[in-house]
Amino acid sequence: MVIRRVLLDAFGTVFSPREPVFQQYTNAARSLGLHVEEDAVKNGFKRGTFPFKQWAQSHPLYGKLSSPPLEAEEWWSNVIADTFRYAGVATSAFEPVRAQLCRSLVRRFWGKEGYELHWDCVPFLRALHGLPSPAGTHRRFPAPGIASNTDPAVSKILHSLGVLAGQTDPPDAGIRAEEIWTTWAIEEDKKDVRFWQEVLRRMRQTSGEADLQAEEVLVVGDELVSDYETPRRAGFRTLLLRRDLAGGEHARASYDDETDGLAQVDSVVTLLDVVEWIRRENGSTV
Template identity: 30%
Template sequence: MAFSALSRPIMKAAKPNLLLCFDAFGTLFSPKGPVAQQYAEVARQCDFTGFSDKELQSRLLEAIKDEREQNPNYGKATGLGATQWWTNVIHKTFTPLLRNNQALPPTLVPKLIHRFSSSEGYEAQRDLVPAIRALRERISQQGVERLVIGVITNSDDRVPDILSSLGLNVSPLRYGTPFDASALREKQFDIDFHCMSYDVGVEKPDRRIFNAADIMLSHIIRARYKETLTESEMERWQKVYIGDEVAKDVVGAAEAGWNPVLLDVDGNSTEITSLEDTPQQTLEDLFAEHASVRVGSIRNLVSWLTGSEWEKR
C-alpha cells in the first residue's frame, strides 16, 4: 500500500530518543511451512516412514503440552535447558510412531534442532534486513538522536541464532546474561538486545518482560555512552513495540506503558487505525490520538518512521 503523506516530513520528535522493540515469531520471522509438516519432511529424509502427517501433528502437540507441564519455560525452570527440552519433544513425538522394533534415526534429533534454530526452518518478514538498516541510516533525519532496537518475545534462546542466520547483525546482549560492554561500543548492530521469556521468566502480556527491556536499555546507554540512564532521562525515550498478536503484544505493551503497533499483514484488524493512512506527525502526537495503530509490513513501518520510501540494496 502506498503512503499518501510520505512527501511531508515528520515533525521533529518531542522525545528525541526511540526504543523500538519487536516480537520475534510471526513478526520478524515465521516458519517456512507448518511445523508438523517440516517435522515429517525431516523424518522422511532420515528414512523414517510409515506415519501420516495428521498423526504426527497430533503427537507433536501432545508432546509439547506434556513437556511444558513437566519442564516449564522450555526446561529453564527445572534446569533442563531448551536443547534438551526440544530433544524430549522430538522423542515423545516420534517414539509412538515407531513400527516393528524400529529405533529413532540418529540424525533425526540434530537435524530438527538445527532446522528450527536457523533459516532452514524459518523465513524473514519481507524486506526485514534492508528495512532495519534503512531505519538506522535515516531515523536521525527525523529528529531522533538515539535509536535502540530490541526484541521482546515469548521464546526460548534460539531467537538470536535464527535472526543471525536470516542476515541480521545481532548483539550478544541478552537479559540476564553477562556481556562484553566493549563490543557494544565498538560495533553497530541491527538488533541491540534480546528479552526472551526463557531468560526473563515471564511471558507477554506480563509487564515485567517489557520492564526487562528498560534494564537492557540502561546497560546499552552505560556501555555506549558511559552514561547512567536516570528516571528523568528515561522520560526522553519514546518506547514503541511491534507485534502480530493483539492480546499479547498490543494489550501487553499498552499496559506496560509502551506504544503498540500491530503488524497486520493480512489487513484483518480493521478496527485499529492503519499507519499507512495516518498523516505524518510525531510519535507522541500519533499515540496521543490513537491507543494503538496497525501496519501492513516492516517496510511500511520504516517508511513511516523515516518519512520516505527507500530501495533495497
C-alpha cells in the same frame, strides 16, 4: 512523546518457517527412513500443542527451571518425540532414529535451514537506521531490540539470517546481540507486564539512556495479547503487524485475533509501514 526506540517480536515478525513445520518434520523423518504420512504428521503436530503445553507446565522455560535443569535441545527433543507419537509412528520404528531425528530438527530450527526472513526485514533495518535520532543521543535512530517468547536459540537464528550488528549494511543497522531479550532469560512470559517492565530496565542499561520511558518505546509484533495488549498495559506504544499472508498460516504466530473477530487496534501491514508511522508520530523531530 516521541518514539526513541523500537522493540520487535521475532517469530512471525522478523522470520517465519520456510515451509509449514509439519512438512519439515515429515521430510526430516523420511530422510532417515521413517515411513510417515504428511497428513498424519500434520494432525500429530496439531495435537502436539498438548505435549508442548504439557512440557511447558511440567518443565517451565524450556527446562531452565527443572531440577536438574534441562538443556533447551533436550526439552524440544521431547516435544518432537511426542508429536511423532501422536502422529501414530510406532515406537519400534521411531526409537532407532529418535536421537538423530530430534537433533536434526532442533538444529534445523536454529537457523536459516528452517527459517527465512520476511522480505521487509532488511529494508526496515536500513530505513530505521536512516532516521535521525529524536533524542539526540545517537547519530542515527538506534537499531531495534528483540523481545521474544522463546529460548536463547533466537540469537542463533538471527545470526544465521544475517541481521545482527556487523552483519548488515551498514553494520550498525543490525540488531545488537545484547538487546535480544527472551522469556527464558527474563523468566517471565510476554503476557505478563513484568516481562516488559524488565525489558525496559535492561534497555535503559544497554542504551545508556537512564531516562528512557515506556511510552517512548514502540513494540511491534503479530500476536494480539503478547505483542500488543500486554506491552500497552505496561505503558509502551504498540502496533500489531498484520501481514497479508493468504494461505500462509505457518508464517504467522497467531490468527486468533482475526478468527475471533477483528480487533480494533493500531496496525500495520509491513515493517516498512512502521518507519512511516514513526515519522508521523515524531513529526518535525524526524
